[in-house]
Amino acid sequence: MTLPRKDLFHLPEGVIYLDGNSLGPLPRAAVTRTAAALADEWGEMLIRGWNDADWIGLPARVGDRIGALVGAPAGSVVMGDTLSIKVYQALAAALEMRSDRRVVISDSGNFPTDLYMAQGLLDTLGRGHELRVVAPEDVAGALDDTVAAVMLTEVDYRTGSRHDMGAITRAAHDAGAVMIWDLAHSAGALPVDLAGCGCEFAVGCTYKYLNGGPGAPAFIYVRPDLAGTVRPALQGWMGHDAPFAFDLDYRPAPGIERMRVGTPPVLQLSTLEAALTAWDGVTMEEVRAASVALMETFIEAVERRCPGLELASPRDPSARGSQVSFRFAEGYAAMRALIDRGVIGDFRAPDIMRFGFTPLYLDEADVLAAVDVIAEVLETEAWRDSAYRTRARVT
Numbered sequence: 001m002t003l004p005r006k007d008l009f010h011l012p013e014g015v016i017y018l019d020g021n022s023l024g025p026l027p028r029a030a031v032t033r034t035a036a037a038l039a040d041e042w043g044e045m046l047i048r049g050w051n052d053a054d055w056i057g058l059p060a061r062v063g064d065r066i067g068a069l070v071g072a073p074a075g076s077v078v079m080g081d082t083l084s085i086k087v088y089q090a091l092a093a094a095l096e097m098r099s100d101r102r103v104v105i106s107d108s109g110n111f112p113t114d115l116y117m118a119q120g121l122l123d124t125l126g127r128g129h130e131l132r133v134v135a136p137e138d139v140a141g142a143l144d145d146t147v148a149a150v151m152l153t154e155v156d157y158r159t160g161s162r163h164d165m166g167a168i169t170r171a172a173h174d175a176g177a178v179m180i181w182d183l184a185h186s187a188g189a190l191p192v193d194l195a196g197c198g199c200e201f202a203v204g205c206t207y208k209y210l211n212g213g214p215g216a217p218a219f220i221y222v223r224p225d226l227a228g229t230v231r232p233a234l235q236g237w238m239g240h241d242a243p244f245a246f247d248l249d250y251r252p253a254p255g256i257e258r259m260r261v262g263t264p265p266v267l268q269l270s271t272l273e274a275a276l277t278a279w280d281g282v283t284m285e286e287v288r289a290a291s292v293a294l295m296e297t298f299i300e301a302v303e304r305r306c307p308g309l310e311l312a313s314p315r316d317p318s319a320r321g322s323q324v325s326f327r328f329a330e331g332y333a334a335m336r337a338l339i340d341r342g343v344i345g346d347f348r349a350p351d352i353m354r355f356g357f358t359p360l361y362l363d364e365a366d367v368l369a370a371v372d373v374i375a376e377v378l379e380t381e382a383w384r385d386s387a388y389r390t391r392a393r394v395t
């Protein structure tokens with residue numbers, strides 16, 4: 001299999017897209033499939049689509065496709081809701097499994113919504129739980145027999161620095177804690193071995209490296225030996241054993257389907273299902289090898305040509321996800337200047353310029369052309385233009 005597979009994507013003319021770590025581009029297969037889901041399924045089938053187009057089976061069917069990309073067996077991943085909700089569900093179930101313990105460990109590299117959801121859940125429980133947020137390198141040292149759950153994102157969204165999932169999961173288990181991984185910046189970016197690492201829960205989003213589109217639903221994995229016993233905190237009817245029996249009392253579905261909540265987002269799941277065909281016939285190992293090669297080319301060229309930028313990501317590729325970040329005090333304005341010139345990355349406060357590497361639709365020529373533009377923006381100080389200083393609502 002050769003990479004990239006640019007033909008599978010709509011890539012706007014004149015753009016080098018280095019932000020697939022935040023929102024993937026539009027896969028061509030998604031255009032036709034979404035149009036068909038609208039016109040042929042919703043339009044023609046109306047309510048019959050639930051059975052005739054198997055809308056009801058989408059959360060499990062798409063979950064299996066994603067499971068195959070993150071090392072999870074069939075029947076252990078299900079789709080739905082936003083990642084924030086899936087974080088809440090995983091943590092709530094983990095705390096029930098360790099009801100005698102009160103501490104949750106996370107780290108300061110985690111994405112804020114994960115921490116916010118944890119804080120809200122712990123407040124709602126009102127049982128004296130504590131969220132302890134430590135530095136990423138201090139996680140292992142923070143584990144003791146008071147820790148109920150460890151909740152981490154494998155790849156830091158700002159620096160791209162990567163945890164060792166296997167080692168941290170083992171350390172959490174040695175301390176008797178439940179392990180939850182957020183794979184937002186891993187799924188479709190790196191090989192992940194959920195079954196091998198033995199974690200109890202994993203969650204992730206699908207709008208980044210999996211190219212499911214803005215607002216695409218999240219996924220949740222529960223280790224197969226636990227899926228029939230974990231208690232869902234959000235007891236929606238779609239997670240019921242028999243939703244269409246309309247019982248007055250909740251009875252969870254026998255396995256992973258209990259982590260469903262309400263009506264699935266059929267149109268977004270259809271888009272995502274088609275988007276995932278871009279992974280057919282390519283392995284995550286091939287994608288990873290190509291990503292590392294692109295990142296090494298990028299780092300070498302940027303450091304040689306742009307001395308004002310300071311590498312914020314680990315230099316060792318094995319300690320990094322599929323993004324490269326550079327620090328620059330005027331990073332926000334500089335990123336705006338780059339975007340104006342067709343090189344799209346993004347900015348994270350206070351000074352991080354982020355660039356994502358996505359070998360399905362990027363090649364070395366793109367990377368070198370992007371560096372030409374970065375060098376030009378820095379050499380000419382184009383970022384000084386006042387037009388680049390006003391902050392957008394979404395960065």
Ligand SMILES: Cc1ncc(COP(=O)(O)O)c(C=O)c1O
Pocket residue numbers: 082083084085110111113114153157182184185205218
């Ligand atoms: C690690 C992580 N968790 C959660 C989210 C967001 O969650 P949601 O899909 O609920 O907006 C992101 C990015 O948006 C993220 O990077």
Ligand SMILES: Nc1c(O)cccc1C(=O)C[C@H](N)C(=O)O
Pocket residue numbers: 021022023111157184394395
């Ligand atoms: N989910 C996002 C959104 O709804 C709007 C803008 C950006 C995002 C993101 O995905 C941000 C991303 N998690 C990050 O790594 O910063």
